[in-house]
Amino acid sequence: MSASDAKTHRNPPDPPAVKLKTHPYSDTIEVDVELVTPMLGGGARQREHDRDCWLRPSTVKGHLRFWWRALNAHRFDTPFELRRRERQLFGGPGAFDPRTRKPIDGPGLLRIQVHPLQATKAKVRLGQRQVDCLAAKSRATLAFRFPSRSNQDERNEIIDAIRAWVVFGGVGGKTRRAFGAIRAINDLPGIPSDDTSLVNYIERTLRITSQTKHSAKRYCLSLASLHAAYLGPSVIDGKAAAQQLRQQYREAWRSFSPSQHPAALGGINPRHASPVLLCVAGTAGESPRYRPVVLVTRPHASRHDPAFTLEQLTSHLAANPNLKRVGS
Numbered sequence: 001m002s003a004s005d006a007k008t009h010r011n012p013p014d015p016p017a018v019k020l021k022t023h024p025y026s027d028t029i030e031v032d033v034e035l036v037t038p039m040l041g042g043g044a045r046q047r048e049h050d051r052d053c054w055l056r057p058s059t060v061k062g063h064l065r066f067w068w069r070a071l072n073a074h075r076f077d078t079p080f081e082l083r084r085r086e087r088q089l090f091g092g093p094g095a096f097d098p099r100t101r102k103p104i105d106g107p108g109l110l111r112i113q114v115h116p117l118q119a120t121k122a123k124v125r126l127g128q129r130q131v132d133c134l135a136a137k138s139r140a141t142l143a144f145r146f147p148s149r150s151n152q153d154e155r156n157e158i159i160d161a162i163r164a165w166v167v168f169g170g171v172g173g174k175t176r177r178a179f180g181a182i183r184a185i186n187d188l189p190g191i192p193s194d195d196t197s198l199v200n201y202i203e204r205t206l207r208i209t210s211q212t213k214h215s216a217k218r219y220c221l222s223l224a225s226l227h228a229a230y231l232g233p234s235v236i237d238g239k240a241a242a243q244q245l246r247q248q249y250r251e252a253w254r255s256f257s258p259s260q261h262p263a264a265l266g267g268i269n270p271r272h273a274s275p276v277l278l279c280v281a282g283t284a285g286e287s288p289r290y291r292p293v294v295l296v297t298r299p300h301a302s303r304h305d306p307a308f309t310l311e312q313l314t315s316h317l318a319a320n321p322n323l324k325r326v327g328s
Helices: 003-010 057-075 079-090 152-168 195-205 238-254 258-265 307-318
Strands: 025-035 111-118 121-126 129-134 139-147 182-184 228-231 276-282 290-296
Touching: 025 152, 057 079, 057 111, 057 152, 079 152, 139 152, 152 182, 152 195, 152 276, 195 228, 195 276, 195 290, 228 307, 238 276, 238 290, 238 307, 290 307
Parallel strands: none
Antiparallel strands: 025 139, 025 182, 111 139, 121 129, 228 290, 276 290
16 A cells, blocks of 8 residues: 555545535524423433423424314314325425335424523422422523425414414423423414413314314314313412312312223223313413413224213313313
8 A cells, every 4th residue: 555545544535515405494483482380201211301402393393293183183084184284284204105206295394493591400299209300480492494485374374383382282291281381481473472362362272163074183182172171260370270280180080980090081001191181371471371271182982982981070170160161
């Protein structure tokens, strides 16, 4: 080996630059969010926090998919149509059509960037044990970026999902029990900024009606097919409101016989989520107000027959003077 070849072997030349195909973005929406209640888990590993960023973009997109389906499932006749539209907006696993050799699905129409601003670790009591969590008041900035090829209808569907997630949803584990509830700090268009607008938004959103007799709403949570929805009084402490909601739910749980628990309110044999969602809806701004919300969904009929159990549950909730039934 010559001296020049040995030098090249030790210091190989840089590979040629690869030009990646990018899509220009014509619109960006930034939202500052804050934890209202302690967050459990939320990282790539189960029951662990992410060391670099407590709120991951993939987590956000997953929640947006959930609330987009809740808002729009009644518009589609079959789950296949619902899935096709969801992949168009939020993306899907990359693949090629074997007949046309053209790409199927792709990254979708939304890019999400997260900038953590503040995160405080804490402990929370679950049953008889203390578990790690992120404390309330942890903050992050979310940037939602839309490509120029997206139209206004597509953007509106995504923005509606963002709004529903910020008002009703959360992040991390046990979000159906009001853990990891979030709220917007800045004034995103359409996000309620006072208690009156918050109540109006909740009532308007829960009055979604179906235009089709047989729709995809039977296969996922849909706000168009709720069994019941309840709204609590306005409070200034969202964490205390969540604790009160969980206490009321435990009282309702105790009204069932042990054999009814897994079939009616979620279980692990077979595995299915609870049909009851406990939410803490908050207003935007630095002086927020909060409203406890209980959503009782209709579980899939093939899993169990929940008619009697849900009626028993809603009767127990209706007897609570602090909860008012809302929606259609």
